Amino acid sequence: MKSKFIAIAGGLLAATALAGATAKADVKIGLIGGVSGPIAAMAPSMISAAQLAFQQVNEQGGILDGEKLVGVVGDSACNPQGGTDAATKAVNIEGVSAIVGPHCSGAVLAAAGSVTIPAGITVVTPSGTSPEITGLDDKDTVFRTVPSDDYQGRALARTLKEKGYNKVAVAYINNDYGTGLADAFKAEFEAQSGEIAGFAAHEDGKASYRSNLAELASGGADTLVIFDYGDGTGLTILRQALENGFFEKFVGGDGMKSDAPINELGAENLATFVASSPVGEKSDSLDVFNEAYKAAGGDPDAIFVTTSYDAAFMLALAVEKAGGDKAGVSAALREISNGEGEAILPGEWEKAKKLIAAGTAIDYKGAAGDHNFDAAGDVPGTYALFEVGADGFEVMVEMK
Amino acid sequence: MELIGLANYALFMGIFIGIYALLALGLNIQWGFAGLFNAGIAGFFAVGAYTSAILTSPSADGRLGGFELPFFVGWFGAMVAAALIAWPIGKICLRFRSDYLAIATIGVAEIIRLVIKSEEVLTNGARGITNIPRPFGDLPYVQSQLAYLAIVAAVLVVAYLMVQRQFNAPWGRMMRAIRDNELAARAMGKNVEYRRLEAFIFGAALMGLGGALFAHFNRSITPEAIDPMVATFLVWIMLILGGSGNNKGAILGATVVWIIWSVSEIATDQLPHEYAVKAKYIRLFLIGLMLQLVLRFRPEGILPEPLRGDTRTDDNAVK
Numbered sequence: 001m002k003s004k005f006i007a008i009a010g011g012l013l014a015a016t017a018l019a020g021a022t023a024k025a026d027v028k029i030g031l032i033g034g035v036s037g038p039i040a041a042m043a044p045s046m047i048s049a050a051q052l053a054f055q056q057v058n059e060q061g062g063i064l065d066g067e068k069l070v071g072v073v074g075d076s077a078c079n080p081q082g083g084t085d086a087a088t089k090a091v092n093i094e095g096v097s098a099i100v101g102p103h104c105s106g107a108v109l110a111a112a113g114s115v116t117i118p119a120g121i122t123v124v125t126p127s128g129t130s131p132e133i134t135g136l137d138d139k140d141t142v143f144r145t146v147p148s149d150d151y152q153g154r155a156l157a158r159t160l161k162e163k164g165y166n167k168v169a170v171a172y173i174n175n176d177y178g179t180g181l182a183d184a185f186k187a188e189f190e191a192q193s194g195e196i197a198g199f200a201a202h203e204d205g206k207a208s209y210r211s212n213l214a215e216l217a218s219g220g221a222d223t224l225v226i227f228d229y230g231d232g233t234g235l236t237i238l239r240q241a242l243e244n245g246f247f248e249k250f251v252g253g254d255g256m257k258s259d260a261p262i263n264e265l266g267a268e269n270l271a272t273f274v275a276s277s278p279v280g281e282k283s284d285s286l287d288v289f290n291e292a293y294k295a296a297g298g299d300p301d302a303i304f305v306t307t308s309y310d311a312a313f314m315l316a317l318a319v320e321k322a323g324g325d326k327a328g329v330s331a332a333l334r335e336i337s338n339g340e341g342e343a344i345l346p347g348e349w350e351k352a353k354k355l356i357a358a359g360t361a362i363d364y365k366g367a368a369g370d371h372n373f374d375a376a377g378d379v380p381g382t383y384a385l386f387e388v389g390a391d392g393f394e395v396m397v398e399m400k
Numbered sequence: 401m402e403l404i405g406l407a408n409y410a411l412f413m414g415i416f417i418g419i420y421a422l423l424a425l426g427l428n429i430q431w432g433f434a435g436l437f438n439a440g441i442a443g444f445f446a447v448g449a450y451t452s453a454i455l456t457s458p459s460a461d462g463r464l465g466g467f468e469l470p471f472f473v474g475w476f477g478a479m480v481a482a483a484l485i486a487w488p489i490g491k492i493c494l495r496f497r498s499d500y501l502a503i504a505t506i507g508v509a510e511i512i513r514l515v516i517k518s519e520e521v522l523t524n525g526a527r528g529i530t531n532i533p534r535p536f537g538d539l540p541y542v543q544s545q546l547a548y549l550a551i552v553a554a555v556l557v558v559a560y561l562m563v564q565r566q567f568n569a570p571w572g573r574m575m576r577a578i579r580d581n582e583l584a585a586r587a588m589g590k591n592v593e594y595r596r597l598e599a600f601i602f603g604a605a606l607m608g609l610g611g612a613l614f615a616h617f618n619r620s621i622t623p624e625a626i627d628p629m630v631a632t633f634l635v636w637i638m639l640i641l642g643g644s645g646n647n648k649g650a651i652l653g654a655t656v657v658w659i660i661w662s663v664s665e666i667a668t669d670q671l672p673h674e675y676a677v678k679a680k681y682i683r684l685f686l687i688g689l690m691l692q693l694v695l696r697f698r699p700e701g702i703l704p705e706p707l708r709g710d711t712r713t714d715d716n717a718v719k
Contacts, residue, residue, distance in 0.1 A: 035677055035680040035681075036680055036681060036684065037627075043677070044677050047677060051673075071673075072669065073669070073673075073676040073677060073680075074665070075665065075680040075683075077627075077629075077630070078624060079624045079625055079627045079630055080614075080618050080620070080621075080622060080624060080625045081416075081625065081627075081630045081631075082630070084412070084617075084618060085412075085416070085661075085662050085665075086665070088408070088409055088412040089409065089662070089665065089666060091405070091408075092405035092406065092408040092409040092412075093405060093406070093409055093666060094669075095402070095405060104624060105527075105622070105624075106528060106620075106622030106623070106624030106625065107624070109528065109530055109618070109619075109620040109622060110618035110619075110620055110622075110625070113530070113534075113618050113619030113620050114534075114617055114618045114619060115412075118537075118540070118541040118544055118545075119408075119541045120541075130527055130528075131527065132527050132528065132530050132620075135530065135531075136530065136531075137531065174517055174518060174525075174526060175517075175526050176526040176527055176528075176622070178526070179520075179525050179526040179527060180526075180527065201518060203514070
């Protein structure tokens with residue numbers, strides 16, 4: 001039995017050793033995403049956005065001594081089992097210098113806890129929004145380019161209070177996205193002496209939410225805050241709340257800012273609907289990225305593509321700055337984007353490389369924001385509150 | 401790629417194989433011995449993982465916990481909790497036969513998953529529990545994995561020896577008699593319902609232990625881990641492929657399936673980059689193909705159940 005196991009394992013390992021011996025001079029960065037599993041529809045565009053960053057690096061002279069930067073794609077399947085497996089392979093078999101991903105929060109927590117933190121490899125997740133990631137004991141190796149749900153929830157609560165909303169009911173989808181947003185919103189709204197008159201989670205995919213809505217409305221609030229997805233369950237809830245007149249005013253998180261409600265329900269019925277959403281930094285960074293990504297055949301409006309691109313490009317800069325030293329990547333990552341130094345826009349690899357070689361400080365201005373990391377490796381987001389106008393969503397007010 | 405990297409990867413695979421082998425052993429008691437079609441492995445896996453997480457993790461706001469007990473207390477608690485949950489479920493569901501039982505247990509696993517996702521006070525809801533201590537987790541990467549593999553291997557060996565002993569004991573023969581001919585066993589005066597419940601609970605306890613080992617290895621547990629694909633059906637494939645009714649088969653099945661599952665990704669990575677994303681699905685295809693081939697050409701599995709139901713050569717041992 002034992003000898004069989006050893007023989008099988010040995011044979012397979014030998015096979016992989018032979019297969020992996022090619023292309024030794026390349027610098028590798030892992031791209032671990034939920035290729036299969038619940039976010040399979042979103043993952044390909046996120047990965048291709050990250051690959052675009054590597055392509056730009058290679059077209060503009062390559063990394064370090066003109067070496068090729070290669071993205072190694074791994075499948076986390078959006079669960080901890082797949083996440084740790086993919087991360088172990090990326091770190092040990094492929095020998096990556098850093099990792100973009102994993103995409104889902106549960107996979108990030110598991111892969112960080114069992115693989116990347118012990119191995120000292122830096123990870124930047126473009127889409128893991130769970131507040132739990134903030135509190136990881138990570139030796140400063142876990143970062144993210146997407147704001148924590150905690151941040152958006154709090155910003156939304158403050159903005160609503162300023163706008164005169166005092167008594168609201170909250171309906172949220174029962175997953176880490178909805179729960180994270182709703183908890184943060186509730187804490188901040190109550191701290192600002194607002195009243196939460198109803199607070200309930202719902203499962204997705206049901207045909208009717210009328211009983212949930214009736215219960216939420218019984219608290220007496222005239223405003224319903226929905227943390228859900230506008231092209232899924234959130235649409236059903238919004239429609240049924242409108243049809244039955246449970247609430248007068250509606251507020252959504254970034255998931256609700258989708259064209260589906262406008263197309264399905266009509267802009268004239270959504271006069272009292274507002275939604276918060278991240279907005280690109282006022283600089284040219286977003287335009288530069290959008291053009292480049294369109295030219296590469298991608299859709300720049302797809303979700304999390306900007307954060308994926310930024311994560312990949314920043315890790316490339318950090319590897320360059322650290323001179324290829326894996327242990328130095330996390331410190332370098334903070335140096336290349338701390339708000340001080342010459343501004344680098346998406347795609348400006350050649351310029352950045354020269355400045356790094358000359359020892360000048362640089363500051364990356366990303367497509368999704370400035371990405372000046374705080375002590376926990378989180379970024380503050382730039383959010384605005386949108387209302388529905390004649391041509392779709394229009395910015396109503398910036399959120400602080 | 402360096403040798404140390406290969407060693408790390410091999411250690412990691414060993415740990416996962418050990419954890420899955422525990423799940424497969426638990427299922428072997430239920431299906432291989434007693435013929436109970438449990439399709440709710442993920443539920444008992446989750447109960448074990450969360451119980452141990454709550455018992456051993458430091459306190460956090462808004463949820464039960466902060467007991468910070470040593471890991472072995474957590475693991476023992478995981479087994480007890482999974483067994484306690486299995487008792488009422490078995491009491492109610494085991495009156496069903498084969499496929500009806502499968503449907504009922506899928507439902508039970510789904511109920512457990514939703515409770516875990518929704519009861520924030522108990523499990524921190526969808527966010528999951530983090531900062532679970534890992535034994536020898538403070539050592540450097542390689543040593544830490546090595547130490548954990550040693551623990552997992554030790555646990556697996558103990559579990560294997562105990563289950564194997566039961567297989568050869570009168571209890572094992574009786575279970576197989578109930579499985580193969582319930583009426584005859586009943587006529588012999590065996591309490592069929594009670595014995596079935598026993599097998600169900602023992603199996604569930606091992607699954608709970610597997611869940612606890614998993615949570616401590618990752619230092620975190622989130623509801624995403626209770627995915628039926630990786631926590632229920634993959635285990636079934638392992639047992640069927642390895643040979644149900646054979647404990648060595650269960651462990652071998654876990655080894656073979658996990659190695660294929662994990663290593664096939666390295667193989668597909670050798671394809672050109674434009675296929676890199678699409679090729680990930682080859683893994684799912686390979687597992688399905690393998691199961692089809694085994695069912696077609698070797699339905700009893702790689703290591704079939706011993707024919708006489710007794711693997712000992714010594715006739716003078718316990719009768």
